[in-house]
Amino acid sequence: MVGVGVPLCVQCGTRSNPCRCKVVGPTVGFLAFAAAAVVEWPLGAFVYIFRHRKGRRIMAHPATVVYPSVTNAIPI
Template identity: 75%
Template sequence: MHMPVCIECGTRSNPCRCRVVGPTLGFVAFAVSAVIEWPVGAVVYVFKHMKGRRIMAHPATVVYPKVANSIPI
């Protein structure tokens, strides 16, 4: 099994100006939440379009940024 590694360079949040741990854990949290929320959002979308879109967008708009930004390295 191959683990994805995300690298963000050019940031000023640490002396090295590169981040690996935060974006990588953010991606893993995004993937886990997307597996759960996208099918639920698709079912809800059939009945309530905007609510379904918000559910399906939640991993990208809330989960990934919160996890990635909470770890400065």
């Protein structure tokens, strides 16, 4: 039987907690990044046809804003 696993992201060497490793923050950040990317990348690709810079900003939003915000908000 094959099980479906949840993506698990680990970030070690941080100073945000005593263990110096984060698991929950990066994992939830990745899931939020993926959810935002599903919506924003097709939208950004469509906008890119008419306004190049705006389309690039929309497509970069999950990586530059969503992932770091969620990852840094959860210190564990």
